[in-house]
Amino acid sequence: MDKIDFVLPWVDINDKNWRSKRSSFIDGYSQNMDAVSDARYRDMGTLKFVLRSIEKNCPWFNKIYLITDSQIPDWLDMNSQRVVVVDHNQMFLDLNDLPVFNSVAIEMNLHNIKDLSDKFVYLNDDMIIWNKLEKSRFFVNDFPVDYFTHGWIPRNKLFQALRDIETVGHSLNNVFTLFNENLAPYNIKNDSLYHCSYSRKDKIINFLFSNIFRKIYWMENWHHPQPYLRSSIIDFSNKFGDEMRKVSKNRFRDKTDLSQYMYRYWNLINGKFYPHKYRDGLTTNINSINSFDNLVHNINSSTNFVCFNDSIHLSDLEYELVSKKLVTLLESRFPEKATFELKDII
Template structure:
């Protein structure tokens, strides 16, 4: 079986130059189209969306431990390189400008950015795409992700049939609603599955994405017109793409015993304890930064790095020492 490449999105929200770029883009949008800033998705432009808590460093440690036979690694970012990253023959930093037309930059909406990942030069046909806050937590067996089509983890969360896009809904919910509307308008036999897809590693095929980019041109064009997350324009990759894949037989849903940690939740400590106790037995886990605009020294944020260091103490080959 050919090796499976890995794709990450990464941003360092502490970078002063990047902060100025984000600030200027927001002001420009506010000046040119004041109504657009009122359509930003909930929590879509808070510090927690862009904060670097060291997740990528530990993600590479988890990858090295649990999936050492991976293919190339591609880190998609905006003119940034992690200061600790050690160059290697199988890891590449891909700038937004390599994938996104110059007239569409800068972009701060991950749904927009991820819609281009299949265009990464040299990317393998089968690849796994992760946000840097989604980690492998147990040995990876490629056949569990591609057999032969992608396996797509679903969540316990549900949506109700007949729901409509709403500003208070989180992106996955609006994404599922939009997906159902789009698919029902094109496939008379489509039946909406109430389950959301999980915050998970996303097993994808490059050729499938290229095909879907043509089929769903209207949706791709809409998400690629965003600068910041917009509740009216949900991501394509998280809900619409996997629902379409399952409907036409190019993918299938799976259920996994996983862990979702919301760092700002009142019961986060219990989740940290579960992670420590079950690390090595969880197929994957997600650490979502929900501390929003909290300062970087907030104890809830330092806890993220402390726990990751505890469960993944061994540096990977991609780290400077």
């Protein structure tokens, strides 16, 4: 049977127990606002609609694995067989790493989820599947559907000096360093580098990567639901397990983090993907009402994914306004309750 699961982490920032745990570990990190800001954990009420969008638009899914820290959404029917709540202590091999408040540390342990299917789609709780999709949007010939496009601008020390990049930028650079030091030079097949769905610009930069650079300086990413193979992540962990275990111990975001995109890059350089570059996703860092309105305005009939990512620079006041507008939008798009929602909860 061709099973495909969905996996996503979620946190309830209003949970008093969770806030108490976080405050007891936060002292050594208080200077790094990118790591400890409440905005890193804000919940705009999208989780319910993310799950509704999966059931409505990917009805072929096997199970949804919801990763939490001893938290359960009050609307979730725990008797459902299609949503499995996974506590951190059920996936971290070293329980001394817990509690953890860093999504990257969680992502170092995805392959440890019990009974997770080999094919799964990883997403965040702000990513909505907007239209109905077939399995082939995510997997073809048992491989993740993905694309290889090298970046034009390396995020090196000069770039970092000119722009104050966040920890996510450091985590990606750490991945590229890890790969270049251990896996270069790369031998990537032409059909992965020059697929007909790639633009001419994509093919030019891939040619430069393959023939001139010979190292990865930056990779283009799409920020929407990402297909993975559990077996491929296990292969990655067999080679880089020590590095993954170190990051698993970072309770908060840290400049030494890696990124879950390393599983994607591992597939790309090893040819374990079906090449096709779709342009069906919208995302932006929502830092104002205007940026939210612009994102919504750009949604059209060809949009399959929308990521409503609120920036840490979105003020608390505008955050409340954006949240209300967003919930209203999603209620109109997905008005019907999912089968795994409690019927007496509004």
